Amino acid sequence: MTDKKIPVKQPANQQACSGNPGSSQACHAPDDNISASRRGFVKNMGGLTATSLMGTAALLTNSDDAQANTEWAEWFQGNYRLMTDGEKAKAVARLERRYSSEYSKKVTVDSAPAKDGVLFGYALNIQKCIGCRRCVKACVKENNQSQSDKQETEWIRVLKMEKGEFTVDKMNDGYPGGYGVQVGGNAYSASGVVLEGEHYYEPKKVPEEDAFYMPIACMQCEKPPCVKVCPVRATYREPDGIVVIDYNWCIGCRMCIAACPYWARRFNWGKPALPKKDMNPKTHYLGNRPRMKGVTEKCTFCIQRVRKGRYPACVEVCPVGARKFGNLLDPESEVRRILAKKRVFRLKVEANTYPKFFYYID
Numbered sequence: 001m002t003d004k005k006i007p008v009k010q011p012a013n014q015q016a017c018s019g020n021p022g023s024s025q026a027c028h029a030p031d032d033n034i035s036a037s038r039r040g041f042v043k044n045m046g047g048l049t050a051t052s053l054m055g056t057a058a059l060l061t062n063s064d065d066a067q068a069n070t071e072w073a074e075w076f077q078g079n080y081r082l083m084t085d086g087e088k089a090k091a092v093a094r095l096e097r098r099y100s101s102e103y104s105k106k107v108t109v110d111s112a113p114a115k116d117g118v119l120f121g122y123a124l125n126i127q128k129c130i131g132c133r134r135c136v137k138a139c140v141k142e143n144n145q146s147q148s149d150k151q152e153t154e155w156i157r158v159l160k161m162e163k164g165e166f167t168v169d170k171m172n173d174g175y176p177g178g179y180g181v182q183v184g185g186n187a188y189s190a191s192g193v194v195l196e197g198e199h200y201y202e203p204k205k206v207p208e209e210d211a212f213y214m215p216i217a218c219m220q221c222e223k224p225p226c227v228k229v230c231p232v233r234a235t236y237r238e239p240d241g242i243v244v245i246d247y248n249w250c251i252g253c254r255m256c257i258a259a260c261p262y263w264a265r266r267f268n269w270g271k272p273a274l275p276k277k278d279m280n281p282k283t284h285y286l287g288n289r290p291r292m293k294g295v296t297e298k299c300t301f302c303i304q305r306v307r308k309g310r311y312p313a314c315v316e317v318c319p320v321g322a323r324k325f326g327n328l329l330d331p332e333s334e335v336r337r338i339l340a341k342k343r344v345f346r347l348k349v350e351a352n353t354y355p356k357f358f359y360y361i362d
Contacts, residue, residue: 073094074091074094074248077091077248079232079233079234079246079249080246080248080249080285080286081236081246088111088285089111091285092109092111092285095109095285095289096108096109099281099283099289099290102290103276103279103281103290104276105276105279105281106281107279107281107283108281108282108283109283109284109285109289110282110283110284110285110304110307110308111284111285112284112307112308113239113307114238114239114240114242114307115240115307116239117327117329118240118327118329119240119241119327119328119329119356120220120240120241120242120301120306120325120326120327120328120356121220121241121325121326121327121328121335121356121357121358122220122301122312122323122324122325122335122356122357122358123323123324123325123334123335123338123339123342123344123357123358123359123360124215124322124323124324124357124358124359124360125321125322125323125324125359125360125361125362126212126213126214126322126359126360126361127361127362128320128321128322129158129213129214129215129320129322130206130207130213130319130320131158131160131201131203131206131207131208131211131213132206132319133158134317134318134319135156135158135215135313135314135317135318135323136154136156136157136158136314138313138314138316138317139154139155139156139217139299139302139313139314140152140153140154140155141278141280141313142280142288142302142305142313143155143280143287143288143299143300143302143313144272144274144279144280144283144288144289144290144291145272145274145297146268146272146273146274147273147274147275147278148273148275150273153266153268153272153297154266155217155218155264155266155297155298155299156215156216156217156299156314157199157215157216157217157263158213158214158215158216159197159198159199159213159214159215159216160197160198160201160208160211160212160213161190161197161198161211161212161213161214162190162197162210162211162212163190163210163211163212164189164190164210165190166186167186170184170185170186170189171184171185171186172185173185173188174187174188190210197214214359216262216263216264216347217262217264217298217299217357218243218262218264218265218298218299218300218357219262219264219346219347219353219355219356219357220241220242220243220299220301220355220356220357221243221353221354221355221356222237222241222353222354222355222356223352223353223354224237224243224353225259225260225261225351225353226243226256226257226259226260226265227243227256228259229255229256229258229259230255230256231251231253231255232249232250232251233249234246234247234249234250234251235250235256235296238286240307241328241356242300242301242303242306243298243300244286244287244300244303245286245295245296245297245298246286247289247291247292247295247297250294250295250296252267252294252295252296254267254296256296257296261348261351261353262347262348262355264298264299265296265297265298266296266297266298267295267296267297268291268292268293268294268295268296268297269293270293271292271293272290272291272292272293274290282304283304284300284303284304284307286300286303287300287302287303287304288300288302288303288304301325302314306325311325312325324338328356335358338358338360339358342360342361342362343360343361343362344358344359344360345358345359345360346358346359347359
């Protein structure tokens with residue numbers, strides 16, 4: 001995140017000083033540029049009390065400017081999970097007013113907590129997936145991701161991989177030819193299914209011949225490496241297993257992106273492009289509420305839906321029923337039955353992350 005500079009004019013009685021340390025007009029080093037970013041602001045303002053900072057905020061933003069005052073209030077709020085219930089209610093109300101004004105529609109910001117006895121899990125039948133990417137588009141619409149021709153954020157990534165095999169007739173092919181082949185002929189064609197597939201494809205018809213599809217999103221790990229590396233604890237695991245991000249507390253260091261072995265996180269290099277008409281007004285504080293420039297975002301299992309007893313959008317829209325979702329602590333849930341009866345595997349188990357996103361085949 002870049003540090004914006006806010007010019008601050010020194011009061012007349014502070015522009016000159018007597019030079020006497022004991023005088024009421026003792027000299028102070030003027031700071032004409034106060035950083036508005038969280039990191040720069042704390043650095044420049046660390047010596048002031050919270051009360052004086054709030055007073056300064058009101059003066060700098062002009063108390064008649066509702067949007068500016070709202071943004072300043074967001075700067076001063078604490079980490080969401082450390083807030084009291086009253087502080088959370090004020091933060092939610094503040095966001096609802098701002099979003100409703102910005103997007104010209106009634107916007108609600110839910111703050112429903114995790115329910116006791118619930119641990120969400122996901123299962124995907126990779127034999128059924130046809131690579132239509134409807135899940136991707138449904139996720140974009142539901143979760144208020146950036147939507148424009150120049151900038152579109154997608155939390156779900158569908159990999160297209162070719163089916164192939166090693167063949168005897170290619171044994172003597174390769175480079176260089178003849179005796180002493182260093183690169184075998186089977187290197188130039190699909191040789192079984194591997195993870196290094198095509199991330200972006202636009203076929204006229206799916207499924208394509210000899211193609212295999214593997215969707216990937218946040219695995220909602222039980223031991224999430226992204227949480228371990230976050231220097232400000234902006235991302236953390238909720239009691240129901242969903243790994244969330246406190247957008248107002250994120251400093252944009254992108255360490256979580258580097259730590260994630262599943263390519264699951266996205267960074268907003270610019271302000272997300274979210275048209276008013278496409279904005280989903282039913283949001284959650286830790287989920288699909290509009291994000292800002294300089295923060296990380298990712299899948300949250302549609303937290304605004306699943307905590308209300310609904311399926312994630314990608315599950316509802318899948319035309320072949322390849323996606324299943326449920327409570328891992330309920331022996332009668334779809335996910336638990338799949339784990340008990342199907343051939344199941346998890347991606348990159350060697351990373352010791354214990355994903356709650358399972359792949360299975362019939």
